[in-house]
Amino acid sequence: MKACAYFLRAVRLRCPTCGKSPVFVPWHSLRCLRDWFTPLDGCPRCGYAYERETGYFLLAIWAVNYGLGSLLGLAIYLALEMFLSLSLPVLLFWVIAPVVVFNLLFARHAKAFFLALDHYFDPHGRDDAGDGDARAPEGIPPETAPPSAKSDPAVK
Numbered sequence: 388m389k390a391c392a393y394f395l396r397a398v399r400l401r402c403p404t405c406g407k408s409p410v411f412v413p414w415h416s417l418r419c420l421r422d423w424f425t426p427l428d429g430c431p432r433c434g435y436a437y438e439r440e441t442g443y444f445l446l447a448i449w450a451v452n453y454g455l456g457s458l459l460g461l462a463i464y465l466a467l468e469m470f471l472s473l474s475l476p477v478l479l480f481w482v483i484a485p486v487v488v489f490n491l492l493f494a495r496h497a498k499a500f501f502l503a504l505d506h507y508f509d510p511h512g513r514d515d516a517g518d519g520d521a522r523a524p525e526g527i528p529p530e531t532a533p534p535s536a537k538s539d540p541a542v543k
C-alpha cells in the first residue's frame with residue numbers, strides 16, 4: 388500500500404513523503420534546460436531533502452533512465468529487424484532517435500522513481516541541517532510525524 392502511494396507520487400513528480408509539493412520546477416516555469424533535469428533542494432512543505440548527497444541521482448540516471456532507454460532501443464530494434472528490412476542508417480535512426488527522446492523526457496520520472504524507491508527502503512525525515520542525513524523517527528511514518536518530531540532525530 389505504501390509502495391503504491393510512493394509510486395503514484397513519483398508518477399505525478401511529487402514529494403515522496405507528503406505527496407503535495409513538486410520535486411521539480413513546473414514545466415511552465417522552466418528558465419533553462421538545467422531546470423528540467425535538476426530537482427528542487429527539498430520539499431517546502433515537509434522539509435524532505437530530495438538530493439541527500441552529491442551524486443545521489445547518479446544511479447537514477449544510469450540504471451533507471453538509461454537502463455529503460457536501452458530496453459526500449461532493444462525492443463524497437465528487434466521489432467524493426469523482425470518485421471522490416473531497413474538499411475543500416477535508417478535502422479539506426481529509428482532505434483536511436485526514440486531512445487534519445489525517451490531519455491530526455493523520462494529523466495525527471497527516473498529521478499522521482501528513484502527517490503520514491505529510496506524513501507520506501509530507507510526513509511528519511513525532515514532535513515534541517517541540510518546534510519541529507521536526517522533519519523525518520525522510528526515507529527512513526529514520516530507522513531504522520533508531527534513537525535517537531537521530524538526535526539529532532541532524538542525524539543521517538
Ligand SMILES: [Zn+2]
Pocket residue numbers: 402403404405406407408430431432433434435
Ligand atoms: Zn513533502
